[in-house]
Amino acid sequence: MVTIDLTTPPPPPTSFIDAMARRLALTLPELRRVAELAGGAPLPFDLPSGTDGAVDAGSLSGRLGQSRGSVEDSAYTDALRTLHDPDETLRRRGLVTDAGADPGVVGAVGLLATPRLALDIDVAAGATQVKAWHRHSGGAVASLSTCDGIVFELAWFPVDQWTTELARVTAxxxxxxxxxxxxxxHLDVPYALADSVGEALRSGRSDLVPVLVDQSGGVVLADGREIGGAEAVDVVSAVHTEGRGRMRILAAEVSERATTSVGVVSWVLLRDGWHSLTPRHDDVARVAVVRVDPDDLATELAPVLAQVTVPEDLA
Known part of the structure; x- marks a missing residue:
């Protein structure tokens, strides 16, 4: 079975360069061009329809006219058209020469296309939303991230540095x-109660929350202590009213020998920072809401990766 230890400190690097991830900012046209030079490697996200990134006139947005979404698509397309020719900019930056593209960049894009393990990461905090794709195979990891779909950060690093890179995602x-x-x-609450309270608050019916808590079929535990009444109302409500962001990671083994199995890690950003959301089932379905730090992401992710990987002798 493939084991990826994300909790043990990495061994001392042999050089200063070995201890650092290589990072490179690329515009979408540059990223597309590098992918072409890497043998037409597919990128880990869906590109806009049309060769120039424009919205297809036959799409739903094209048929319905200038909706809010189509206006945003138009602004996005206009922004892409202001960018310089990718061949010119890549050559000026020394990333493409007559001999071809930079081997490190090509290798990173190639790893994005042919991984053993894949993480799709979606983080929203305040007004910022970041999408990132981490791909692992052998002893290497490549990542791609963006907050606007125009400029991307491409990075590649040894697997020993993955813990540090994961912590960057949740800062x-x-x-x-x-x-x-x-x-x-540490809050432990029946899932049905947490869900129904959230629905009541979203509907503007906060008056129903005490009723839902009183009629709940399971206990609410706060740091191991059973609570009820007004205290339970305040605590369960705060999970929804304090929300300032969220993170979801989908993890999967994507090698040809594996049957696709997806694991999920979910966090919510409250007033004091991140809290993990972990479902479980006792007498009823429950969810644990636990305070975590960015450095804890690797620890939370390790068992999920172990669940989605296939033992070698069963492949």
Whole structure:
């Protein structure tokens, strides 16, 4: 079975360069061009329809006219058209020469297309949303991330550095200061109660929350202590009202020998920082909401990766 230890500190690097991830900013046209030079390697996301990134006139947006979405698509297309020719910019930056594209860049794009393990990461915090794709095979990892779909960060690094790179994904924005939360460090609540309270609050029916708590078929635990009444109302409500962001990671083994199995890691950003959301089932379906730090992501992810990988002797 493939084992990826994301919790043990990596061995000392043999050089300063070995301890660093290689990072490169590429515009979407440059990224497409590099993918072409890497043998037509597919990118890990769906590109806009049309060779120039324009919205297809036969698409739903094209048929319905200037909706909000189509206006945003138009602004996105206009932004892409202002970018310089990718061959020119890549040559000026020394990433493409007469001998071809930079081997490191080509290798990273190739790894994105042919991984053993894949992580699709979606993070929203405040007004910022970032999508990232981490791909692993052998002893290497390549990642691609963007917050606007125009400029991408391409990075590649040894698997020993994956823990550090994962922690970067969950770092809250500097303009989003943290404070104090009404949610305890470890909250354990029936899933049906958490879900129904969220629906009531979204519908503007906060008056129903005490009723839902009183009629719940399971106990609410705060740091191991059973709570009820007004305290339970405040705590369960805070999970929804304090929400300032969320993160979801889909993990899968994508090699040809594997039957696709997907694992999920979900976090929510509350007033005091990140809390993990972990479902489980006792007498009823429950969810644990646990305070975590960005450095804890690797620890949370390790068992999920172990679940989605296939033992070699069963391939």
């Amino acid at each position: 809250p924005p500097e303009d989003l200061p943290l404070g104090t939360s009404h949610v305890p460090a």
